Amino acid sequence: MLKVENLAISFPVKAGLFSKRRHIKAVRGVSLTIQKGQIFGLVGESGCGKSTLAQAVIGMQRPTQGQVFFKGDDLYALSTPAFRAARQNMQMVFQDPFSALNPRFDVQRIIAEPMHIRGGFSGEQMEGRVLELLNLVGLSPEDRHRYPSDFSGGQRQRIGIARAISLHPELLILDEPVSALDVSVHAQIMNLLMDLNEELGLTYLFISHNLADVKDISHSVGVMYLGSFMEYGPTAQVFAQPLHPYTHSLLAAVLTLDQQKEPVITRGDIPSPIEVPPGCSFASRCPLAQPKCQVETPVLLEYRPGQLAACHYPVI
Amino acid sequence: MSQDALLLVEGLKVIFPTDAGIIKAVEGIDLAIHPGECLALVGESGCGKSVSSLAILGLLGTPPALVRAQTIRFDGQNLQALNEQQMAQIRGKDIAMIFQDALTALNPVMSIGRQLDEVFLKHCGMNKSQAKEASIEALRAVGVSSPAQRYRQFPHQLSGGMRQRVLIAMAFAASPKLIIADEPTTALDVTIQMQVLEELRAMQRKSGTALMLITHDLCVVNYLADRILVMYSGKIVETGPVKQILKRPAHPYTEGLLTSVPRLDTCNTRFYQIPDQVPNPMNKPSGCHFHPRCSYAGELCKQTMPSLRSLSPQREVRCHFPLQKGKGGDSQHA
Numbered sequence: 001m002l003k004v005e006n007l008a009i010s011f012p013v014k015a016g017l018f019s020k021r022r023h024i025k026a027v028r029g030v031s032l033t034i035q036k037g038q039i040f041g042l043v044g045e046s047g048c049g050k051s052t053l054a055q056a057v058i059g060m061q062r063p064t065q066g067q068v069f070f071k072g073d074d075l076y077a078l079s080t081p082a083f084r085a086a087r088q089n090m091q092m093v094f095q096d097p098f099s100a101l102n103p104r105f106d107v108q109r110i111i112a113e114p115m116h117i118r119g120g121f122s123g124e125q126m127e128g129r130v131l132e133l134l135n136l137v138g139l140s141p142e143d144r145h146r147y148p149s150d151f152s153g154g155q156r157q158r159i160g161i162a163r164a165i166s167l168h169p170e171l172l173i174l175d176e177p178v179s180a181l182d183v184s185v186h187a188q189i190m191n192l193l194m195d196l197n198e199e200l201g202l203t204y205l206f207i208s209h210n211l212a213d214v215k216d217i218s219h220s221v222g223v224m225y226l227g228s229f230m231e232y233g234p235t236a237q238v239f240a241q242p243l244h245p246y247t248h249s250l251l252a253a254v255l256t257l258d259q260q261k262e263p264v265i266t267r268g269d270i271p272s273p274i275e276v277p278p279g280c281s282f283a284s285r286c287p288l289a290q291p292k293c294q295v296e297t298p299v300l301l302e303y304r305p306g307q308l309a310a311c312h313y314p315v316i
Numbered sequence: 317m318s319q320d321a322l323l324l325v326e327g328l329k330v331i332f333p334t335d336a337g338i339i340k341a342v343e344g345i346d347l348a349i350h351p352g353e354c355l356a357l358v359g360e361s362g363c364g365k366s367v368s369s370l371a372i373l374g375l376l377g378t379p380p381a382l383v384r385a386q387t388i389r390f391d392g393q394n395l396q397a398l399n400e401q402q403m404a405q406i407r408g409k410d411i412a413m414i415f416q417d418a419l420t421a422l423n424p425v426m427s428i429g430r431q432l433d434e435v436f437l438k439h440c441g442m443n444k445s446q447a448k449e450a451s452i453e454a455l456r457a458v459g460v461s462s463p464a465q466r467y468r469q470f471p472h473q474l475s476g477g478m479r480q481r482v483l484i485a486m487a488f489a490a491s492p493k494l495i496i497a498d499e500p501t502t503a504l505d506v507t508i509q510m511q512v513l514e515e516l517r518a519m520q521r522k523s524g525t526a527l528m529l530i531t532h533d534l535c536v537v538n539y540l541a542d543r544i545l546v547m548y549s550g551k552i553v554e555t556g557p558v559k560q561i562l563k564r565p566a567h568p569y570t571e572g573l574l575t576s577v578p579r580l581d582t583c584n585t586r587f588y589q590i591p592d593q594v595p596n597p598m599n600k601p602s603g604c605h606f607h608p609r610c611s612y613a614g615e616l617c618k619q620t621m622p623s624l625r626s627l628s629p630q631r632e633v634r635c636h637f638p639l640q641k642g643k644g645g646d647s648q649h650a
Contacts, residue, residue: 045505046476152593153361182360182594183532183576187587194586209505212578216587239580253510254580255535257562263539265514266507269475 002034007066026052028227039204041218049227091164095176097156101148108144133162154185173205226281233307243309321348327386337598341367343550354527356541363547409439412487416499418479422471429467439490454485477508498530549605556631566638568610
């Protein structure tokens with residue numbers, strides 16, 4: 001369904017009139033594949049490049065290097081009509097359900113907007129489809145004449161999901177879809193997303209900073225740090241036996257309700273993506289770092305079947 | 317319990333009259349914070365937890381809000397009798413606040429050093445050079461690296477975690493008796509959240525400052541707090557020591573919140589969900605506000621709002637049928 005090969009994206013930053021031009025290296029050589037109907041979990045802290053990667057996948061950010069293949073076609077080599085057709089086949093759900101919906105449109109108009117843009121639907125067809133979608137995401141038919149301000153965060157996220165699936169896309173990109181929601185609503189939306197994946201056979205790229213979200217929903221997972229994958233593999237295996245020290249520290253930092261377990265704290269700050277340190281990008285914070293890590297950049301190697309890590313001294 | 321309380325609030329009500337109707341944001345809550353204690357106010361958005369804290373501090377605009385309380389007493393003073401100037405003196409000196417979003421809480425066109433200095437100049441009677449020294453020391457105390465350089469920097473030059481540390485340094489600067497922290501780490505990354513929480517816990521324990529923690533995250537509560545106060549739709553539904561409540565919740569809502577927390581140690585094919593959603597504050601259900609979402613609810617729950625009654629000397633619950641697991645509950649259901 002989706003294949004990303006050696007993708008790199010950098011943005012120029014202007015520091016001053018005469019100073020050297022510098023670049024933010026947001027994504028540095030990322031490859032991934034998602035099979036049809038699978039859910040891929042992309043985990044990382046803010047600034048690690050996960051949202052930039054998502055933008056490149058959906059055709060909003062031309063990569064500096066590398067390719068994005070959607071159903072076998074190189075997305076950035078397609079002609080404009082073919083690109084538009086491919087683009088309709090992938091839709092995005094955003095983190096903030098408050099700013100993602102136009103406050104002046106009623107729900108009917110919001111959900112029908114993609115059909116308007118594509119054209120070729122009669123008013124009746126659109127209305128029928130909106131009713132079908134409302135039912136699918138758990139809203140009532142009367143809701144279609146109300147406005148976003150009448151809804152709670154969870155309901156707005158349902159509207160956002162209904163809009164995203166209105167044109168029968170095959171790939172959904174979910175950028176932190178539950179991060180802005182309350183605990184009890186959080187679970188409702190996660191369950192809805194799991195149902196849609198099963199019933200409609202949708203493929204997801206699920207982005208989150210929360211490991212616990214990704215654990216139960218995704219089939220495979222990629223852990224990103226400073227623009228590249230630290231670890232990549234089947235979800236169950238990565239969570240049960242993480243290879244990379246960064247994955248370990250992410251897991252150890254998760255707060256739990258366990259009253260005996262004290263979380264382990266990883267020291268230091270995330271380095272700036274403008275001046276990525278040489279060697280392993282996690283070396284400055286890694287408890288297991290050796291002199292070699294400061295010099296030589298580790299490459300992704302397959303230590304267990306399907307499970308890859310970019311580390312000189314993985315935890316095996 | 318009320319004699320030695322640092323902050324005592326009784327019968328606090330906050331309502332917002334609007335054209336469309338009356339919003340009862342807080343419907344009469346009692347709370348007490350003792351010196352050196354960490355009390356967590358827990359609930360989902362719209363339950364009234366932030367509004368309560370703002371009302372206590374006199375930071376709610378009146379109008380639009382109507383604030384009524386039998387008692388708001390802080391350190392022997394009746395806060396309701398103070399004028400705006402006296403209140404301003406207490407805020408910042410004796411009660412400090414830490415907000416969720418450090419970028420909007422800090423002044424963007426003033427160096428963080430000067431912002432810290434202000435606290436020392438205003439509330440501690442220091443001169444400029446003393447204030448600078450104290451500020452640098454305060455930055456060092458919260459784990460800011462190279463504090464002398466950071467002192468001259470502006471908020472946008474710092475990372476999110478650093479900014480939150482600056483806010484913590486600022487809150488502790490004038491050695492307040494109480495700090496109110498509203499979602500202090502919600503906006504931070506996992507590994508950085510842990511660093512900031514650890515700093516906050518260490519500072520609080522060292523200084524013996526009382527902390528009122530407002531959050532929706534029960535895991536943060538577990539890490540930081542001594543006592544918990546669970547709010548739902550403007551009312552307190554359960555209160556008691558954190559350890560007991562997290563182990564054996566007595567209110568079905570608390571139980572639901574606990575089960576909703578995504579876990580790393582178990583494998584779920586479905587997420588536990590509390591059905592439905594938080595009621596509209598303009599149109600709350602009759603009886604117990606939680607009954608439409610409660611799987612244990614009976615006829616009684618639809619008709620009468622249960623009162624907050626004690627389960628044990630330290631615990632209180634607002635439920636007709638508290639859960640059996642809660643020690644001392646005279647539960648009628650299995």
